[in-house]
Amino acid sequence: xxxxxxxxxxxxxxxxxxxxxxxxxxxxxxxxxxxxxxxxxxxxxxxxxxxxxxxxxxxxxxxxxxxxxxxxxxxxxxxxxxxxxxxxxxxxxxxxxxxxxxxxxxxxxxxxxxxxxxxxxxxxxxxxxxxxxxxxxxxxxxxxxxxxxxxxxxxxxxxxxxxxxxxxxxxxxxxxxxxxxxxxxxxxxxxxxxxxxxxxxxxxxxxxxxxxxxxxxxxxxxxxxxxxxxxxxxxxxxxxxxxxxxxxxxxxxxxxxxxxxxxxxxxxxxxxxxxxxxxxxxxxxxxxxxxxxxxxxxxxxxxxxxxxxxxxxxxxxxxxxxxxxxxxxxxxxxxxxxxxxxxxxxxxxxxxxxxxxxxxxxxxxxxxxxxxxxxxxxxxxxxxxxxxxxxxxxxxxxxxxxxxxxxxxxxxxxxxxxxxxxxxxxxxxxxxxxxxxxxxxxxxxxxxxxxxxxxxxxxxxxxxxxxxxxxxxxxxxxxxxxxxxxxxxxxxxxxxxxxxxxxxxxxxxxxxxxxxxxxxxxxxxxxxxxxxxxxxxxxxxxxxxxxxxxxxxxxxxxxxxxxxxxxxxxxxxxxxxxxxxxxxxxxxxxxxxxxxxxxxxxxxxxxxxxxxxxxxxxxxxxxxxxxxxxxxxxxxxxxxxxxxxxxxxxxxxxxxxxxxxx
Amino acid sequence: xxxxxxxxxxxxxxxxxxxxxxxxxxxxxxxxxxxxxxxxxxxxxxxxxxxxxxxxxxxxxxxxxxxxxxxxxxxxxxxxxxxxxxxxxxxxxxxxxxxxxxxxxxxxxxxxxxxxxxxxxxxxxxxxxxxxxxxxxxxxxxxxxxxxxxxxxxxxxxxxxxxxx
Numbered sequence: 001x002x003x004x005x006x007x008x009x010x011x012x013x014x015x016x017x018x019x020x021x022x023x024x025x026x027x028x029x030x031x032x033x034x035x036x037x038x039x040x041x042x043x044x045x046x047x048x049x050x051x052x053x054x055x056x057x058x059x060x061x062x063x064x065x066x067x068x069x070x071x072x073x074x075x076x077x078x079x080x081x082x083x084x085x086x087x088x089x090x091x092x093x094x095x096x097x098x099x100x101x102x103x104x105x106x107x108x109x110x111x112x113x114x115x116x117x118x119x120x121x122x123x124x125x126x127x128x129x130x131x132x133x134x135x136x137x138x139x140x141x142x143x144x145x146x147x148x149x150x151x152x153x154x155x156x157x158x159x160x161x162x163x164x165x166x167x168x169x170x171x172x173x174x175x176x177x178x179x180x181x182x183x184x185x186x187x188x189x190x191x192x193x194x195x196x197x198x199x200x201x202x203x204x205x206x207x208x209x210x211x212x213x214x215x216x217x218x219x220x221x222x223x224x225x226x227x228x229x230x231x232x233x234x235x236x237x238x239x240x241x242x243x244x245x246x247x248x249x250x251x252x253x254x255x256x257x258x259x260x261x262x263x264x265x266x267x268x269x270x271x272x273x274x275x276x277x278x279x280x281x282x283x284x285x286x287x288x289x290x291x292x293x294x295x296x297x298x299x300x301x302x303x304x305x306x307x308x309x310x311x312x313x314x315x316x317x318x319x320x321x322x323x324x325x326x327x328x329x330x331x332x333x334x335x336x337x338x339x340x341x342x343x344x345x346x347x348x349x350x351x352x353x354x355x356x357x358x359x360x361x362x363x364x365x366x367x368x369x370x371x372x373x374x375x376x377x378x379x380x381x382x383x384x385x386x387x388x389x390x391x392x393x394x395x396x397x398x399x400x401x402x403x404x405x406x407x408x409x410x411x412x413x414x415x416x417x418x419x420x421x422x423x424x425x426x427x428x429x430x431x432x433x434x435x436x437x438x439x440x441x442x443x444x445x446x447x448x449x450x451x452x453x454x455x456x457x458x459x460x461x462x463x464x465x466x467x468x469x470x471x472x473x474x475x476x477x478x479x480x481x482x483x484x485x486x487x488x489x490x491x492x493x494x495x496x497x498x499x500x501x502x503x504x505x506x507x508x509x510x511x512x513x514x515x516x517x518x519x520x521x522x523x524x525x526x527x528x529x530x531x532x533x534x535x536x537x538x539x540x541x542x543x544x545x546x547x548x549x550x551x552x553x554x555x556x557x558x559x560x561x562x563x564x565x566x567x568x569x570x571x572x573x574x575x576x577x578x579x580x581x582x583x584x585x586x587x588x589x590x591x592x593x594x595x596x597x598x599x600x601x602x603x604x605x606x607x608x609x610x611x612x613x614x615x616x617x618x619x620x621x622x623x624x625x626x627x628x629x630x631x632x633x634x635x636x637x638x639x640x641x642x643x644x645x646x647x648x649x650x651x652x653x654x655x656x657x658x659x660x661x662x
Numbered sequence: 663x664x665x666x667x668x669x670x671x672x673x674x675x676x677x678x679x680x681x682x683x684x685x686x687x688x689x690x691x692x693x694x695x696x697x698x699x700x701x702x703x704x705x706x707x708x709x710x711x712x713x714x715x716x717x718x719x720x721x722x723x724x725x726x727x728x729x730x731x732x733x734x735x736x737x738x739x740x741x742x743x744x745x746x747x748x749x750x751x752x753x754x755x756x757x758x759x760x761x762x763x764x765x766x767x768x769x770x771x772x773x774x775x776x777x778x779x780x781x782x783x784x785x786x787x788x789x790x791x792x793x794x795x796x797x798x799x800x801x802x803x804x805x806x807x808x809x810x811x812x813x814x815x816x817x818x819x820x821x822x823x824x825x826x827x
Contacts, residue, residue: 099692110700631741632712
C-alpha cells in the first residue's frame with residue numbers, strides 16, 4: 001500500500017567495501033511496505049537517478065528510501081530528482097550508511113546489520129511521510145534601517161545603491177551617531193567628521209532613502225519579507241517642510257541647557273540642531289527645556305522665524321510602513337563610570353573625564369575649538385593620565401568583555417595630546433595592550449616612540465592633592481605602587497548597548513546575550529543575521545567593534561538584505577509546526593516556548609467546559625508559517641499532543657524507534 | 663541470560679542527534695574515518711529540544727539498552743534556546759527512569775558540536791561500554807503490552823487513530 005522503493009548505493013567502494021550492499025538490498029525487499037529494492041554503484045549520478053525514476057514508473061513507487069551518504073550531502077539532490085518524477089519531494093528518507101556506518105565500522109558483519117537497521121528505520125519513517133508543499137511568501141522590496149550611526153548610514157546607502165527603497169530611522173534630531181562626535185580616527189588620524197559628514201549628506205540626498213530623524217520604532221509585526229512597522233515621529237514643533245535651517249531661532253532662544261552632544265562641556269538652546277553639520281540641518285524643540293512649552297511664556301522663536309515654521313501644538317505622530325527586511329544598527333553608549341567607580345571620584349572631580357568627553361574637548365568644532373584644557377579651570381594640562389578598561393574586563397563592575405576599540409583610541413588620544421600640547425607627559429594605565437588590526441600595532445609602536453608611558457596596572461584610586469589629581473596604581477611589572485600626579489585624567493570607558501536596544505530587540509524577537517548585545521545567528525558562519533528571518537545586524541549593537549569593523553559589518557548586512565530583496569518571493573520550508581484544532585486546549589504553552597514568536601493564540605468556536613452545550617469562542621494556537629523555523633520545541637511543550645512538526649511528526653519518530661526492534 | 667550470551671551480547675543504543683550539531687559531528691567522524699562500536703543507531707531530529715521524553719520511554723519499552731540525546735552546546739543552539747529545555751527536561755528524565763526501574767546510566771545527554779567528531783566517537787564508545795557492562799535492559803515490554811504502553815499513551819493513540827498510511 002505504501003509502495004516504497006529502496007535504493008542502496010555502493011558509493012564506489014566507499015560503502016560497498018564495509019557493508020554487504022547486496023545483503024542489505026535483499027533484506028530491504030522483505031521490509032513492510034517495500035515493493036522494490038535495488039543497489040547501484042553511484043545513486044547520485046545521472047544514471048543512478050535515472051534508475052530510480054524508471055523504477056518509480058515501472059513499480060508505481062510512492063515513497064523512496066535511499067541508503068547512501070549523509071542526508072546533509074544529497075537530500076536536496078534526491079528531492080529535486082523526485083520533483084521531476086511527479087512524486088512529492090518530501091516523500092523520501094535517506095539512510096546514512098556511509099558517514100555513520102561504512103566509514104566508522106571495520107567489522108563488515110556488524111556494519112551490514114547496522115545498515116539494515118538504518119534502512120528499516122528509514123522505511124518505517126517514509127511510510128509515515130506526508131506530501132508537503134512549501135509556501136511562496138511574497139517579499140516587500142523595502143528595507144528598514146534602525147539607527148543612523150555610521151553602521152546604519154553605510155547599510156542604508158549600500159541597500160539604496162542597489163536600487164531598493166530604504167527607510168532610515170534615527171531617534172536623535174540628526175544622523176551621525178557616535179562617529180561624528182569623534183575628532184580623529186585611528187589608525188590614520190584622519191578627521192572623523194570629514195569622512196562621515198559626506199556620507200550623511202549622501203543619505204539625505206539619495207532618491208531611494210527616506211530619512212526619519214527624531215523618530216523611533218514603536219512596534220514590529222510580521223515576518224521575513226513582510227514586516228509591518230509602526231514608527232513614531234516625535235513632536236518637533238518645527239515644520240520641516242518649510243524650514244530652511246537658517247538658525248535664527250536657535251540664536252535667539254533664551255533657554256540654555258547642557259549639550260549632551262558636547263558631553264555637557266557647553267550649553268545649547270531649547271530649539272536646536274545637534275551640531276552644525278547635522279542632517280537634517282533643521283532644528284527641533286526639546287520640549288523638556290523650552291520655556292514656552294513648559295510655562296507658556298516666551299515664544300521668541302515663533303516671532304523670529306521668518307517662515308512661520310514654529311508650531312507649539314505639534315504632537316507625536318505614528319504611522320506604519322511595510323518592509324521586507326530590517327537592519328538593526330542601534331549602536332552603543334559609553335558606560336556611566338561615575339555610577340560604578342567611587343574610587344575614581346564618582347564624578348566629583350571635573351578633571352576626570354571619559355574618552356568621549358575628551359573627543360569633544362580635542363575636536364576643532366567642539367566647545368573649546370580643539371584646545372585641550374582642564375574643565376575645572378581652563379588651564380592647559382601638563383601631565384595627562386589615561387586609564388583603560390574602565391568598566392571593561394572587570395566582572396566585578398559587571399562587564400567581563402573587552403570593549404575592543406579602547407586600546408587603540410587610548411593610543412590615539414595620546415597622539416592627539418602630543419600633537420597639541422608641547423612638553424606634555426602622557427601616562428597610559430593598561431591591563432593588556434590589544435591591537436589586532438591593519439596598521440594598529442604600528443600605530444601603538446609610534447605612540448610609544450612619541451613618548452607615551454605605558455604603565456601596566458589598574459588604577460585603584462584617584463584622589464586630589466591641591467590642584468592636581470593623583471592616580472594610584474600598582475605597576476605590576478615593577479611590582480611597586482606608583483602615584484602619578486595628573487592635571488587631567490581620561491577614562492577609556494566600556495561600550496555598552498545603547499539605551500533602548502533591548503526593547504528594539506524585544507520588538508523584533510531577536511535575542512540579546514547576558515551583556516545586552518544582540519545575538520547573531522551563528523558566531524562564525526552567520527555573523528550578520530539574527531535567528532529571526534529577515535532581521536540583520538550592523539555595527540556595535542552586536543558587540544563592541546571599531547569603525548572599520550562596523551562599516552564592514554554594515555555592508556555585509558546590506559548584502560544580505562539586497563540578496564533577499566532581489567527576490568520577488570521566497571520559498572518557506574514546509575517542515576513547520578502544525579496544530580490539530582480539535583486537540584488544542586489553548587493553554588499557550590507552545591506560545592511561551594517558541595523562540596521565534598511564531599505561535600500566537602487565535603480563536604475558534606467550541607463548547608464551554610463543564611458538560612453544557614453552550615457555544616463559546618475558545619483559544620487555539622496558530623502557527624505563522626513565515627516565522628516558524630521548524631525546531632519542534634512546541635511539540636514537546638504541548639500537553640495534549642495537538643501541535644506536531646511536519647516532517648518530524650511524533651508518530652514518524654516513534655515509527656523509527658519501533659523499527660529498530662522487530 | 664546464559665554465559666555464552668553474555669560474551670556475545672551487543673547492546674543496541676538509540677541516539678537522538680540534532681541536525682545542526684551532533685548529527686554533523688557524527689558525519690564528520692565518518693569523514694575522518696574514526697572508528698567506534700557499531701552499537702549506536704542515530705535518529706536525526708531538527709533539535710534536541712524536539713525530543714519528547716516519551717520517545718525515550720518508548721525506546722526503553724521496545725528494548726533499547728541505552729538511549730542518548732545529543733545536541734548543540736548550551737548557548738550554541740541553532741534555534742537559540744532548544745537545548746536549554748533539553749537540559750532541564752533530561753535532568754528530570756534520569757529520575758523518572760530510575761523510578762521506573764531503568765538504570766539512569768542507560769540514559770545519556772551530551773553536547774557535541776558539528777566540529778567535535780572525536781567527542782562524538784568518544785561519547786558513543788563510552789556509552790556503549792557502560793551499557794554493555796550493565797547487560798541487557800530488563801525493561802522490554804512484550805509486544806502485546808507495549809501497544810498499550812502507558813508511557814506514550816497520547817502519541818500512541820494518535821498513531822492508532824491515523825492508522826497505517
